[in-house]
Amino acid sequence: MDAAIGRAGVLLGFLAAVTGIVTLAWGLARRRPSLLRSGQLYTWLLLSGAVGALLAMEHALLTHNFSLKYVADHGSRETPLLFTVTTLWSALEGSILLWVLVLAGYIAAVAVRFRSRVTDPLVGWATLTSYAVAAFFFGLMLGPANPFRSVHGVVPLDGPGPNPLLQNHPLVAFHPPLLYAGYVGFTVPFAFAVAALVTGRVGEGWLVETRRWTLLAWGLLTVGVVLGAWWSYEVLGWGGYWAWDPVENASFLPWLCATAYLHSVMVQERRGMLRVWNLSLLLATFSLTILGTFLTRSGVLDSVHAFTESALGPAILAFFALVVVVVVALIGWRGDQLRSPGSIDSPISREGAFLGNNLLFALFAFVVLLGTVFPLLAEAVNGQRISVGRPYFDTMTEPIVLALLFLMAVAPALPWRKASTELLRHRLQWPAWAAVATIVVSVALGVRGVETLTAFGLGAFAAGAAVRQLALAARRSGWAGLVGRANGGMVVHIGVVVIAVAFAASQSFGHRAEYRLAPGQSARLAGHRVTYLGARQVRHPNRLALEASVRVDGARVMRPALSEFPFATQAVGTPSVRVGPADDVYLTLVEGPSQPGGDAVIGVVVQPLVSWLWVGGGLMAVGTLLAAAPGRRRRPTQPASEVSADEVAGAGPEPEGERVLEPASLAGGVAGIPGG
Amino acid sequence: MCWSRPRWRAGWRGSRGGEGERGARSGAGPSNSGATGPPEAVRPVRAPRRRTALWAAVVVGALAVGLVAVLATRPNFEAVQARSPLLGKPAPELVAADLDGRTVSLSGLRGRFVLVNFFASWCVPCQHEHPQLVAFTQHHQAAGEASVLGVVFEDDASAVRRFVEERGVDWPMVLDPGGKIALDFGVRGPPESFLVDPNGIVLVKFIGEVKATQLDSLVRQAEQAGA
Numbered sequence: 037m038d039a040a041i042g043r044a045g046v047l048l049g050f051l052a053a054v055t056g057i058v059t060l061a062w063g064l065a066r067r068r069p070s071l072l073r074s075g076q077l078y079t080w081l082l083l084s085g086a087v088g089a090l091l092a093m094e095h096a097l098l099t100h101n102f103s104l105k106y107v108a109d110h111g112s113r114e115t116p117l118l119f120t121v122t123t124l125w126s127a128l129e130g131s132i133l134l135w136v137l138v139l140a141g142y143i144a145a146v147a148v149r150f151r152s153r154v155t156d157p158l159v160g161w162a163t164l165t166s167y168a169v170a171a172f173f174f175g176l177m178l179g180p181a182n183p184f185r186s187v188h189g190v191v192p193l194d195g196p197g198p199n200p201l202l203q204n205h206p207l208v209a210f211h212p213p214l215l216y217a218g219y220v221g222f223t224v225p226f227a228f229a230v231a232a233l234v235t236g237r238v239g240e241g242w243l244v245e246t247r248r249w250t251l252l253a254w255g256l257l258t259v260g261v262v263l264g265a266w267w268s269y270e271v272l273g274w275g276g277y278w279a280w281d282p283v284e285n286a287s288f289l290p291w292l293c294a295t296a297y298l299h300s301v302m303v304q305e306r307r308g309m310l311r312v313w314n315l316s317l318l319l320a321t322f323s324l325t326i327l328g329t330f331l332t333r334s335g336v337l338d339s340v341h342a343f344t345e346s347a348l349g350p351a352i353l354a355f356f357a358l359v360v361v362v363v364v365a366l367i368g369w370r371g372d373q374l375r376s377p378g379s380i381d382s383p384i385s386r387e388g389a390f391l392g393n394n395l396l397f398a399l400f401a402f403v404v405l406l407g408t409v410f411p412l413l414a415e416a417v418n419g420q421r422i423s424v425g426r427p428y429f430d431t432m433t434e435p436i437v438l439a440l441l442f443l444m445a446v447a448p449a450l451p452w453r454k455a456s457t458e459l460l461r462h463r464l465q466w467p468a469w470a471a472v473a474t475i476v477v478s479v480a481l482g483v484r485g486v487e488t489l490t491a492f493g494l495g496a497f498a499a500g501a502a503v504r505q506l507a508l509a510a511r512r513s514g515w516a517g518l519v520g521r522a523n524g525g526m527v528v529h530i531g532v533v534v535i536a537v538a539f540a541a542s543q544s545f546g547h548r549a550e551y552r553l554a555p556g557q558s559a560r561l562a563g564h565r566v567t568y569l570g571a572r573q574v575r576h577p578n579r580l581a582l583e584a585s586v587r588v589d590g591a592r593v594m595r596p597a598l599s600e601f602p603f604a605t606q607a608v609g610t611p612s613v614r615v616g617p618a619d620d621v622y623l624t625l626v627e628g629p630s631q632p633g634g635d636a637v638i639g640v641v642v643q644p645l646v647s648w649l650w651v652g653g654g655l656m657a658v659g660t661l662l663a664a665a666p667g668r669r670r671r672p673t674q675p676a677s678e679v680s681a682d683e684v685a686g687a688g689p690e691p692e693g694e695r696v697l698e699p700a701s702l703a704g705g706v707a708g709i710p711g712g
Numbered sequence: 713m714c715w716s717r718p719r720w721r722a723g724w725r726g727s728r729g730g731e732g733e734r735g736a737r738s739g740a741g742p743s744n745s746g747a748t749g750p751p752e753a754v755r756p757v758r759a760p761r762r763r764t765a766l767w768a769a770v771v772v773g774a775l776a777v778g779l780v781a782v783l784a785t786r787p788n789f790e791a792v793q794a795r796s797p798l799l800g801k802p803a804p805e806l807v808a809a810d811l812d813g814r815t816v817s818l819s820g821l822r823g824r825f826v827l828v829n830f831f832a833s834w835c836v837p838c839q840h841e842h843p844q845l846v847a848f849t850q851h852h853q854a855a856g857e858a859s860v861l862g863v864v865f866e867d868d869a870s871a872v873r874r875f876v877e878e879r880g881v882d883w884p885m886v887l888d889p890g891g892k893i894a895l896d897f898g899v900r901g902p903p904e905s906f907l908v909d910p911n912g913i914v915l916v917k918f919i920g921e922v923k924a925t926q927l928d929s930l931v932r933q934a935e936q937a938g939a
Binding site for chain 2: 109187188189190192196312316330334336350353356357360361364365367368370371372375409412413415416
């Protein structure tokens with residue numbers, strides 16, 4: 037029954053997508069608005085198919101229907117309820133189901149949002165593109181990644197449960213759905229970018245309207261990536277949070293391009309420039325999501341996350357190739373025709389800074405992508421498998437990050453079109469003093485090392501610029517001044533600076549060691565004292581855990597554990613972390629006592645400022661919410677690049693909250709805003 | 713890094729007036745810098761359209777084609793030697809019926825290296841691995857020092873028989889009703905293999921497709937170590 041409903045849902049989704057494509061293609065070719073209208077209706081069939089399939093799978097998991105192969109392979113009667121629900125995305129086929137549901141949800145939201153413009157060919161092309169992507173993923177589930185396959189032969193009475201690492205921590209309920217909501221969300225801006233290139237209409241209000249979609253997807257992806265780092269830290273037990281693992285890079289690459297886009301689109305809104313850059317960035321973001329999916333779902337790269345199902349690899353690679361062909365063809369064909377006639381007046385200007393920003397992010401993405409696929413390239417050339425590890429990534433990305441921090445400080449202070457030195461000096465004075473003060477204080481606290489000090493200094497510079505901006509906005513308009521794109525963006529910048537500083541500090545000043553301790557014995561590391569008290573076995577419904585009790589600094593007792601799951605061959609470590617504002621004490625049980633009362637080996641990692649990473653992530657999320665809210669509307673008669681009275685008087689114009697005309701009504705959208 | 717010079721140099725003319733230019737900017741609307749220059753300048757004929765986007769697209773396209781070609785021709789990551797509670801311990805008792813109903817036991821194969829290979833006909837990496845197992849068997853057949861023992865993992869006998877007929881299998885393949893053998897060895901999913909030495913001790917556990925060369929060198933090492 038579950039299998040039947042599930043398969044029917046998947047088939048319905050696939051057929052709806054394909055029929056939608058055909059209908060819309062016909063309607064666009066023959067210019068028939070009625071077909072465009074009916075083409076939109078297939079969205080609801082698509083959504084029903086996805087929802088139906090998902091509900092069928094959850095029902096099968098919750099009722100332990102082991103006649104379904106997916107449940108038999110990944111479900112278990114002993115798994116707690118939360119992890120049974122999350123088993124839906126704890127393995128390959130189920131994760132495609134989640135993808136398809138999120139995608140169908142986004143397509144439906146687009147249909148609702150743009151329902152008043154349904155006969156517009158631009159919307160038609162965008163919907164057609166989204167249907168094509170949906171058709172691919174539904175098609176995967178009809179073929180190589182079928183989650184509703186039945187079990188051969190005898191139906192087992194119980195299953196092994198999901199991978200032990202995926203039933204160890206409640207975070208598994210948040211990280212994948214949020215990550216997917218972001219990752220898959222980029223399909224919408226991609227679809228609109230393709231539509232814009234095909235129809236040749238790149239200078240209109242569609243950009244303003246889809247900006248919020250991209251911002252939403254970007255915000256969700258940011259949260260998803262930060263949660264992934266948190267996961268790596270809390271669950272995987274190696275004491276770190278970012279290993280430049282292929283799956284981490286797969287989620288990071290689209291983030292980089294999307295970040296560049298979110299900045300560069302402001303130039304398009306304001307000056308009508310960098311149109312082809314923006315389109316290219318959107319197209320690159322989506323292409324990278326497909327490439328990332330390929331890298332993690334085929335077996336080509338060894339990764340913490342790899343789903344080694346090689347039948348899926350060729351299909352996704354073929355789709356990636358198709359996407360690249362379409363993207364390259366569209367840009368090659370239309371790109372030069374659609375370039376805006378204007379040019380950047382001077383590199384020392386907001387536009388120039390954003391162009392530099394684009395270049396830096398493109399370089400960043402290239403460096404990370406190269407490092408990720410380099411083992412494959414090297415193997416292709418000389419047959420030897422090498423691995424590219426953290427040293428490459430850290431060395432190559434550090435200068436780029438420092439340059440970005442510098443831009444983060446300077447760009448908000450730069451006016452549009454042209455800057456003068458006095459202006460810059462006036463605006464950057466306070467942040468520069470903050471940077472100097474930070475470096476002095478760091479040196480006084482014992483921080484040495486040029487790279488770390490530079491990172492701290494530039495971080496303070498950028499944070500100072502952002503805080504100054506926020507302070508001015510608050511002074512001008514109170515709390516309401518903090519809402520809106522520019523100021524939300526400043527909060528996000530502060531979050532980024534916090535993360536960058538935390539990253540630099542924890543990488544440079546971490547300490548790790550392992551100690552063999554008898555019960556009652558202590559060890560000291562980096563100013564903390566850990567005392568091993570003893571170990572005991574604890575029976576949980578889904579695992580047998582050997583928990584060690586360790587007292588940290590004479591206060592809290594922490595319990596790192598080694599858990600044995602019934603169907604896993606090796607024990608899974610559960611670390612225990614004492615989070616603090618200044619540093620984290622991270623404990624793992626490396627080896628338990630061989631007899632009761634015996635010695636145990638406790639691993640200790642002390643890293644400063646790790647908790648700041650999560651605070652920084654939270655700030656970025658808050659900033660995104662602030663940025664998504666509509667800010668102050670400027671007067672409709674005020675042109676985009678007019679010089680204000682302050683500027684002429686020499687006090688220097690402050691980059692205001694919202695200088696761009698927002699669509700007059702959020703629901704219907706405006707037919708077209710001359711934007712160049 | 714250089715700014716893309718042609719972009720702003722064309723507009724540089726428009727703002728070369730410096731401070732005095734500011735007054736002229738008001739009320740122009742969303743202007744493009746080159747369009748309303750100082751009235752006395754004669755606008756030169758516009759240069760032929762730059763094909764930057766086309767060239768960028770061609771370069772990116774070529775790189776992408778190269779990347780796809782490389783990715784398409786990569787074999788799956790080689791089998792990883794996994795940790796297992798069985799390593800260094802005697803292999804679990806394995807007595808089962810093969811596809812023809814004959815009883816096969818692991819202890820009956822003592823005296824040579826045995827690769828206990830968990831296999832399913834629906835498992836694509838297992839299909840890829842098959843030629844490697846054939847090669848491994850052929851290398852060691854003559855000397856009789858190593859052989860493969862296949863165990864069917866969650867598959868029908870009929871599907872396995874079809875595979876055997878089509879691809880040819882020269883080693884005993886036993887059925888595992890109820891998954892008991894898989895449970896004893898701690899197998900999560902195929903392909904997984906266990907290299908058992910001539911005394912019945914488990915030497916290595918592999919998760920993933922094995923390569924004949926990998927197995928050959930391990931057998932050689934174990935022999936030299938005096939197994």
